[in-house]
Amino acid sequence: MPELPEVEIVRQSLHKKIKKKSIKKVIIRNRNLRFKIPGDFESFLKDKKIIKVSRFSKYLIIHLQNEYYCLIHLGMSGTIHILDKKKPQKFTNTSYYHSPFLPEKHNHAELEFDNLKVIYNDPRRFGFFEIIKNHQDLEKRFKLMGPEPFSDKFNLNYVVNYFKNKNKDIKSFLLDQKFVSGIGNIYASEILFASKINPFKKAKRLNKNECLNVILNSKKILEQAIIKGGSSIRDFKDITGNKGNFQKEFKVYQQEGANCKRTNCKGIIKKKMTSNRSTFFCVSCQK
DNA sequence: AAGAGGCCCTGATAGC
DNA sequence: TGCTATCAGGGCCTCT
Numbered sequence: 001m002p003e004l005p006e007v008e009i010v011r012q013s014l015h016k017k018i019k020k021k022s023i024k025k026v027i028i029r030n031r032n033l034r035f036k037i038p039g040d041f042e043s044f045l046k047d048k049k050i051i052k053v054s055r056f057s058k059y060l061i062i063h064l065q066n067e068y069y070c071l072i073h074l075g076m077s078g079t080i081h082i083l084d085k086k087k088p089q090k091f092t093n094t095s096y097y098h099s100p101f102l103p104e105k106h107n108h109a110e111l112e113f114d115n116l117k118v119i120y121n122d123p124r125r126f127g128f129f130e131i132i133k134n135h136q137d138l139e140k141r142f143k144l145m146g147p148e149p150f151s152d153k154f155n156l157n158y159v160v161n162y163f164k165n166k167n168k169d170i171k172s173f174l175l176d177q178k179f180v181s182g183i184g185n186i187y188a189s190e191i192l193f194a195s196k197i198n199p200f201k202k203a204k205r206l207n208k209n210e211c212l213n214v215i216l217n218s219k220k221i222l223e224q225a226i227i228k229g230g231s232s233i234r235d236f237k238d239i240t241g242n243k244g245n246f247q248k249e250f251k252v253y254q255q256e257g258a259n260c261k262r263t264n265c266k267g268i269i270k271k272k273m274t275s276n277r278s279t280f281f282c283v284s285c286q287k
Numbered sequence: 288a289a290g291a292g293g294c295c296c297t298g299a300t301a302g303c
Numbered sequence: 304t305g306c307t308a309t310c311a312g313g314g315c316c317t318c319t
Contacts (some may be wrong), residue, residue: 003312003313003315006312034295034296034313034314034315045317058313067317073313073314074295074312074313075296075312075313075314076311076313076314077296077298077312077313078296086306090309103295106297121300122297123296123297124295124296124297124298124311125295125297125312126295126313126314127295127313166289166290167289167290168289168290168291172290172291175304175311175313175314177314184312184313185311185312187312189294206311215293230296232311233312253312267316273310274292275291275292275293276292276293276294276310276311277310277311277313278310
């Protein structure tokens with residue numbers, strides 16, 4: 001669910017809250033996430049100081065002392081909540097769409113600090129944790145993935161070469177983390193609308209200019225989403241914390257049946273399901 | 288080897 | 304009311 005912009009919003013507030021603090025206690029209530037949390041997970045974190053929280057793609061990276069790293073992937077439904085023990089009534093909500101109240105169920109993991117608790121909640125359990133024990137392994141871990149849209153590596157040469165002879169449709173490539181990292185189902189549709197490209201066009205059929213538009217719009221839309229605090233498509237009516245606003249900017253996502261927002265376009269927004277995922281696009285101006 | 292599709296899981300909502 | 308079906312922002316695995 002959370003794509004790069006949402007994970008970045010979580011990162012920013014998490015970093016502010018826990019940097020330079022030491023983990024006093026680790027509680028795992030349910031080890032059965034996307035991947036099983038190993039039995040020695042707690043010992044890697046306990047009594048370690050947080051250097052900083054960074055991010056690659058949709059992964060949060062908690063930098064621990066001694067070059068240890070704890071990766072967190074939120075999957076589809078993972079959220080992170082911070083409970084301030086000094087003000088037990090109030091939650092700082094680093095998730096971008098839940099209500100400010102801590103959910104009662106599915107709080108699978110807790111990191112306790114002196115006056116603070118970080119709680120990982122994930123109903124569907126598609127998220128996961130991963131411990132990485134040195135800097136080289138961290139680099140290796142993300143080397144297998146494509147560049148982020150913001151990276152200089154995500155340029156015209158890279159994309160044009162990558163798409164040669166590729167018979168898969170362009171939308172699938174935007175979701176393919178080996179091609180580009182951080183884009184998910186919402187922003188893929190939005191990027192292709194902005195680029196006036198039909199999501200089901202085969203990648204090898206894209207000309208240079210279309211490739212360039214995909215590159216530029218990927219950067220632009222993700223940047224704007226971060227500035228707007230991410231997208232909150234569910235449950236955001238009661239948020240007092242970091243409420244996202246980018247969902248107000250959706251041009252096609254969840255806009256099935258609406259008129260195309262492009263001036264002078266008379267098209268209708270259509271939704272198409274392929275392999276259980278929805279794609280939204282204008283039938284008229286996306287060629 | 289690339290590409291299509293199934294599957295992991297729970298919850299919210301729609302339709303009968 | 305209570306059942307069933309469908310869909311949700313991800314990504315790994317298997318089959319062809």
